Amino acid sequence: MAELVIVGGGIMGLWAGVHAVRAGMETLVLDASWPGAGASGGLLGALMPHLPERWNEKKQLQLEALASLEDEIAALEAATGLSAGYARTGRILPLAKPHHRALAEARATEAETRWRVGGRSFSWKVADRPDVEGWPSSQASAAGVVVETLAGRLSPRATIAMLCAFIERAPNAAIRRGARVVSVDGAARQVMLEGGERIGFGDLVIAAGPGAFPLIDGLVQGASAGSGRPVKGQAALLDGVEAKERLVLFQDGLYIVPHDNGTVAIGSTSEDEFVDPATTDSQLDDLLARALALAPALAGGRVVERWAGLRPRAIGREPMVGRLAEHSGVHVLAGGFKVSFGLAHLLAEAVVDDIVGRPAKRKLPASFDVGEHVRLMRQA
Template sequence: DVADASGHDPGYVRSGRLQPIADAAALELARAREDTAKELWQDNARWTVTDTPTSKFRPHSPTGYWIHDTLSALIHPRQGCRALVEALVGKGVTIETEASDQGPTLWATGAAGLAALGEGRQRMVGTGIKGQAALLAYDARNAPQIFAGGLHVIPHGDGTVAVGSTTERIYDSPDTTDAALDQIIDTARTLVPTLRQAPVIERWAGLRPRARSRAPILGHWPGRPGHYIANGGFKIGFGMAPLIAEVMADLLLEGCDRIPAGFRVEDSL
């Protein structure tokens, strides 16, 4: 719908995911999960243990077996944001980078917002966790994404591959890349041999907001009538953002509270 409304490709594709199986115990567990996936996913997606993945863009597997699921999807973050903005503008929404707080105000302000929410409180509400990632020039479009050795390798439709990321609680600079990213790149090239000669075309670092509870923080900002919070998503926030947006829009505009237990602001204070 966003692509149709904006005329821009958000880079969404449900291309699945490959995971190498490390040892005999992991192989037994993976095969058991085939039955669980059939029950939970029904005919919508498959979880398969295979020794002959169809994609040549794949990680090395110590056992010679891989998990291939067709549930996983990916999106190009920058293309997705651009498409969303253009879709909203096309529907008459005005987007301003600076504006006064008028009417119900939702604060989705990341690590800085967690710090503001925690001011004057005895316990830390959350903090920013640094992540570093890189973009490589390699065309593996439509190949399954890869998860191996704790690393995500994401082939985008524009002929690039994203690899990442670090999880750093201690750092000198929140938005500067360093040797930690070099290690990520080296690991990706070791795990996925086809990337060994792929040049790095961009390096990125930034903070992800991690709530103390590790769950998103949603709801009214205590002591600030008319102000609301959507924060703390950390690693799952990007995937959950569409549903979080629906829940918070219902709360702000209709007064309908559908925030799940465990996600409420008071759960993190």
């Protein structure tokens, strides 16, 4: 029995663990394999803002999340003595055609009014060429570049290690590896593990990435569709490239992310259909070729890792957060899809605030509410 049981030691579950520890809750994180065994143990760690246009509450939340993550990470780094490999690097986007530039210039005006939070502001500026030649290539940036100052990156694996250290140093918290939850009994407030062991909970947070969906499906009555599905992604890591201080480079779903330790991560494919979730293939080779064309400086690099993982995509295509109406002790924190690293600390905080009965610090978009996802499961 634990006051709070968290299923899943990915970025979502571990941030929930951090907030629960801070709230003084007795906390047990259960992971089927080990923390970071899922997509949270990947390579990229890009922290990307939405485009500054057609502003809405989702974009506002993400702005607040990206702005606040810096201090959150600094506090945990100070507490643990570990680095998350975080930096607000900013991002550069090539503009290939004059009409791309016109669009980008309109966004600059919007960023000036929208990208302001807590006394800070971030910029989105159009320039004729990049500061560093070839980052991106002159061909890709024939009509100029956008340089924005909000984006950043962290090291996914270092961040997971830091969050684990914070949780495991707390006297009232533990992480149990190799503990796969196979079902949840919301009425009895128990989870059942593979092997038959039952663990009681006061509250439960289901934060198991793609593994959350079958558990949620088992709790929702009258649904005609599942709560979500995995979307595969492949990425690669290079070393031997002089790119440490450079901006994250982004073009049409291709991310080139220079990390603190001198490596450069390149991602990602997005695959709805796949046979093996863990293998890489020619789609990653194609992505690497695109990266090389976009940033010729990568040519001297050596691929030191090829990696694949599964993103959790909820039925409503947005993160799935909150208390399940029919099981008041069961909370969901899943479906972060492509943006979990930038948002997880705020979403987890909202869940823990609700559990401990603290007023919500901010209102999450209605489309994130687990109740909205459940409605979609029933109407499909």
